[in-house]
Amino acid sequence: MIALQILIDGFAIGSLYGVGAVGFTLMFGVCGVLNLAHGGIMLIAGLVGWWAAVNHGAGPYGGAAVGILAGLVASYVTYFVVVRPLQRSRAIPKSEEEIFILTGTLLWGIMIQVGMDYLFSDNPVTLQPMLPGVMNIFGVRTPRNEVLIAVVCWVVIGLLYLLVNRTRIGKQLLAASINPRGLTLLGFELSHIYLVVWSIYGLLAGLAGVLLASFFGVSSANAGALTASAFTIVILGGLGSVPGSLVAAYVIGYAETITAYLIAPTLRPIPALLILVLALYVRPQGLLGRR
Amino acid sequence: MNDIRSFPDATRIHRRPGLLRRKGLWIAALVVGVGAAGPTWMSAYYLGVFTVAFYFGVFAMSWDLLFGFAGEVNFGPTFLIGLGAYGAGLMNNAGLPIPLCLIGGAATAVVGGLLLALPALRLRGPYFGLVTLVAVLLLLDAIVIFAGFTGGEIGMMVPSVLSVSATVNYWYALGFLVVSAAILFTLSRSSLGLILQATGQDRTEAAALGFNVTKFKVAAFCISALFSGLAGAMLTFYQGTASVDQMVDLSIAVQIIIAVVFGGRRTILGGVLGAIFLVLFDELLRPIGQLNTFVVSAVALLVILLFPDGVLGYALRWTDKR
Numbered sequence: 001m002i003a004l005q006i007l008i009d010g011f012a013i014g015s016l017y018g019v020g021a022v023g024f025t026l027m028f029g030v031c032g033v034l035n036l037a038h039g040g041i042m043l044i045a046g047l048v049g050w051w052a053a054v055n056h057g058a059g060p061y062g063g064a065a066v067g068i069l070a071g072l073v074a075s076y077v078t079y080f081v082v083v084r085p086l087q088r089s090r091a092i093p094k095s096e097e098e099i100f101i102l103t104g105t106l107l108w109g110i111m112i113q114v115g116m117d118y119l120f121s122d123n124p125v126t127l128q129p130m131l132p133g134v135m136n137i138f139g140v141r142t143p144r145n146e147v148l149i150a151v152v153c154w155v156v157i158g159l160l161y162l163l164v165n166r167t168r169i170g171k172q173l174l175a176a177s178i179n180p181r182g183l184t185l186l187g188f189e190l191s192h193i194y195l196v197v198w199s200i201y202g203l204l205a206g207l208a209g210v211l212l213a214s215f216f217g218v219s220s221a222n223a224g225a226l227t228a229s230a231f232t233i234v235i236l237g238g239l240g241s242v243p244g245s246l247v248a249a250y251v252i253g254y255a256e257t258i259t260a261y262l263i264a265p266t267l268r269p270i271p272a273l274l275i276l277v278l279a280l281y282v283r284p285q286g287l288l289g290r291r
Numbered sequence: 292m293n294d295i296r297s298f299p300d301a302t303r304i305h306r307r308p309g310l311l312r313r314k315g316l317w318i319a320a321l322v323v324g325v326g327a328a329g330p331t332w333m334s335a336y337y338l339g340v341f342t343v344a345f346y347f348g349v350f351a352m353s354w355d356l357l358f359g360f361a362g363e364v365n366f367g368p369t370f371l372i373g374l375g376a377y378g379a380g381l382m383n384n385a386g387l388p389i390p391l392c393l394i395g396g397a398a399t400a401v402v403g404g405l406l407l408a409l410p411a412l413r414l415r416g417p418y419f420g421l422v423t424l425v426a427v428l429l430l431l432d433a434i435v436i437f438a439g440f441t442g443g444e445i446g447m448m449v450p451s452v453l454s455v456s457a458t459v460n461y462w463y464a465l466g467f468l469v470v471s472a473a474i475l476f477t478l479s480r481s482s483l484g485l486i487l488q489a490t491g492q493d494r495t496e497a498a499a500l501g502f503n504v505t506k507f508k509v510a511a512f513c514i515s516a517l518f519s520g521l522a523g524a525m526l527t528f529y530q531g532t533a534s535v536d537q538m539v540d541l542s543i544a545v546q547i548i549i550a551v552v553f554g555g556r557r558t559i560l561g562g563v564l565g566a567i568f569l570v571l572f573d574e575l576l577r578p579i580g581q582l583n584t585f586v587v588s589a590v591a592l593l594v595i596l597l598f599p600d601g602v603l604g605y606a607l608r609w610t611d612k613r
Binding site (some may be wrong): 086091092095098099111269280 | 422584
């Protein structure tokens, strides 16, 4: 029975982590940006969504929509205020751009966290479930909301797959991740492509934040941990590899769930960290990464 | 990649005349003199503030040696600091005297530095950064799990303190800062510093020139760990506790990074400027409460957007131009 419970919970958590990490890895693959404000953006989506749902009577669906929109806006602000000026700065040598973007987004993430703490305090808030009630899956009582979250995650991942592989803009994204210079030579404007990536990223991070808020609840104190877990998943899967991130999301999701159920809930994050360190020693490029 | 802008410091070192060096030495002596006279013109409260700032300055310099010179993005300076602090604290609780504990704490940190150097030889950039982040998280977890020995999140009291006098503590901290700064600055301007810069910027080329890259990287990690750990241990015996909030937490790591980037990376001394600025700024902004972290981060972000070389880097460039 407990095995089934772990299977179901781990699947939901893994799907949620997957959606949280896919945008992050896409961003790195196409734009070469590691956004350490990732947790902050998820936080904004979750908290603003909750605020709209509770204080303005938007209801769970309205709140989710407002939250995703907030994630999108936060993503644009991150791009235009922090990342683009750093990329365009003449005073920063190209070889050090990566370090500056890491530091810049780290600071920006802290600003978001403290700002949200100021506006919403650090009490955890939970978005009301979009589908109330529980259902019975092979004898395991599972909240309907959990099922809905897993379904939404997979629909979104499927849409992303279609977008990247079947549409014109998606093929441009792929091309940009393989050879940006070649794409520029063919007459495509890279900055437009980057803007598209930041839009997709914002929507995905917003969705992940909203779903997280309705599953676990969010608090402004979580921003760092959210960034760290997305970072962990993405590195474990291989930087820039979307399928790798999905696999890694489930590895981490199940490792955490198993620890929480079978050992102790307080030790929850530790196995994931150990897996990561071991995996990096054996395979530094991650599970499905290219070198 | 190969334009001269990639190697700004290489050009600067060769152009720097002996006179400026001497001028820098005079300025440093003057600053240290004014600092040493601190107890005559500062209240006990501000002596305490500066004492913490000085230890923080050593944290920042040690981090700059790894980041600015060896080119390693170490998100976990507090892993080394925490090992030094808790190593020394545990030994003190076992009944050893302070000097032995300081040596023991520093040795623990150096072992930690070697542990970090292992992945650094295999992994690059963000991958290594994540491993250092994980090292901090694991240390935090270990401290909480073994709360019976370490006091967990509350912190671990130590029976001994360096001194009960604010003035004496201030001088200890200042002396430690000056000695560390002198050693680290000299190292960074020696051939070690140049070779580290070369390996940080292009490892293959440095190895092709015949330098033993592994040896120098490991040395950089050990030196950085030695000073971080020693500073962590000293801070523990100044405060009478080793605490997670003040020595291991990731927010401390972030502050160290801010201090170095603000002061000017790859300058060693810039980190001290940044650390003192950060601690003082924090004091000044105390009235606005929790928003002060917001303001400090915003200022640091503005600095890296507008003056990516930091305050000292900018000043050096300006004097070079004249």
